[in-house]
Amino acid sequence: MTTPRASEAPDPLSRVPGDFLTRVPGLLYGGDWNPEQWPEAVWAEDAALMREAGVTMVTLGVFSWARLQPGPGQWDFGWLDRLLDLLHDHGVAADLATATASPPAWLIRAHPGILPVTADGVRLEFGSRQHYCPSSGAYRSAAVTLTRKIAERYAGHPALALWHIHNEYGDHVTECFCDESAADFRRWLRARYGTLDALNHAWGTAFWSQRYGAFEEIEPPRRAPGPGNPTQGLDWRRFCSDALLACYRAEKAVLDEVAPGTPVTTNFMSMFKPLDYWAWAAEEDVVSDDAYPDPADPRAHVEAALNYDLMRSLKRGRPWLLMEQAPSAVSWRPVNVPKPPGLQRLWSLQALARGADGIMYFQWRASVAGAEKFHSAMLPHRGTGSRGWASTVRFGAELARLARVAGSRTRAEVGILLDWESWWALELDDRPSARMRWRELLRPWYAALYARGVTVDFVRPGAGGVELGAYRVLLAPNLYLLRGEDAGALDAYTRGGGHLVCGPFSSVVDEHDHVHPGGAPGPLREVLGVAVDEWWPVADGESWEVGLSGGAASAFASASGAASASASATLWSEWLCLEGADVVAAYGSGPLRGVPAVTRRARGAGAAWYVGCHLGERIGDVLELALEGAGVRPVVAGVPDSVEVVVRGSDESSYLFVLNHGDEEVCVPLPWDGVDLLTGGAVRGEVRVAPWGAAVVCGSRESPPFRS
Incomplete structure (x- = not known):
């Protein structure tokens, strides 16, 4: 085997990292390349076509463990050497994977305890992917060994732009209940609680005679005769996220040691x-x-916007990378609808608008x-004569015209509070209503903001x-679990002039x-100025009228132009008692008729709202x-409901993304004049956007949304 050579071709990794994802100039463009599935004669054709399409980076080696390590102590890197050299010769960078997402058959047969x-009590078999127990010492050791071999060989390769650890952690296996996982869980609990007394208190084991006399008595929450201990279930969710994160950390430690300076990611x-992505993103x-938004869903772009806002937020506004999406249809839904012409482009531009620096x-x-x-x-499959290939080439050229957007940031004045532990706790068993699900509670709040x-x-x-x-x-659509110190921060936020809107069944535990x-x-009782006397879930199929009252109704009619206040x-209501708050809306029908449903309390220079239904x-x-x-x-x-308008800004420029998700042309007024980067034409006063079309209008940094 030879050491990878440094090509004489121009180095594509020429930019100094800062707010940028890698040193590849402009916006990243490419996809997963799996050349091990093809004869080597195809590789050169692929590289030439990548250059034609404007591809700047490909993900390589994600599922290559069996090819790289065909047996214990056996290594084959020659083919990967040639691939990386080929990419560099064609000016394409590599997002190089550690290949640890699918352990090979020989490793599983040598260590069957790896299987989850x-x-x-059913042991899952080999034959798919991610077939491993996250706590398995044999798996972790083999994965770290493979990562080290790859890192030592390719750390200095000129094509390397990004390390890609594993792939989609938790996609198929998020938890394992084997004896090795049980031992790992007990170690995790010792570290968290220190003593059995602390654990017994936290888990409330006085209930149902569940007290533990030794850590060795504790097992994972395997199938039991009846309802399990809810705090054990919550801690199990915490542990499972941490167990997979430990796998990631072990590989990243190797990459940071052997190849410092090259950025590292794993695809969410x-x-x-x-998985608690706050902890992971750190x-x-x-x-x-x-x-993978569904083309058959006419509102899929709203859910996609929500997810993209989350990705941007995980690093406090830093640009992020859309690592995977489907060029057209996927293969895993019951019915796999293709993307009609223009939709792939539109949805990709949506990701850019919301902070992505690569597609x-x-x-x-x-x-x-x-x-x-x-x-x-x-x-x-049809090759270069296909509709899909033509779309690939066209969009690569458009991304090149948008290169200056890279590194700019998307600005927001509204924040949505998200706590994974609260999410997990909310959806445990034996709650007042199993209908209270975090994402279902979040979606209408987000959709209301999106529509505005x-x-x-x-x-x-x-x-x-x-x-x-x-x-x-x-906004807190739901914050079922809230720590006292976090409630204190929200109190200070409202007193300092912030406006907090808190949804139902919040700050309960x-x-x-x-x-x-x-x-x-x-701990939010003083902040919100209400007390919950009783939770009152609404039965399926029932609904109760809620009416804005007094000045709130007039203010709403004035602000929204709505005829009805x-x-x-549905789903949920609460019997609220006022403790300093004003009534914004009350129930107009049902068993809570006349009881406050929505309240507002002035707090210093700010205000705190509570929506109890x-x-x-x-x-x-x-x-x-x-x-x-x-x-x-x-x-x-x-703007029309079908139009999405988002601004990104850098030190020099502002970029107004106008995205038309409808089937009719729209005319959108502009807050500034500028140039549409997609067409190169000047725009003044307004911009016309075709059905499923887009405009990206570049203006100066002094444009209205960014003036101080």
């Missing part, structure tokens, strides 16, 4: 419940995401065998006063899932009032 076990899966140099796909060349052979690709053209960030409740204070409005003294909303509560899409009525009171306005007002 379900809560029912949008708003993914099993360990990444670059946040990257795999996003990548799964995959480069369509596979002819395996589980994903019907998944679309940048180079489809208001860009949002996501933020941790414990982020701290400076970070929270960056937002005029903070502490970090141990113990109900706060005095009941909900616990009444809405319907689920209003669905009509939550926008309340948010309209809060946004108006805080002075939050869209960049462009009065």
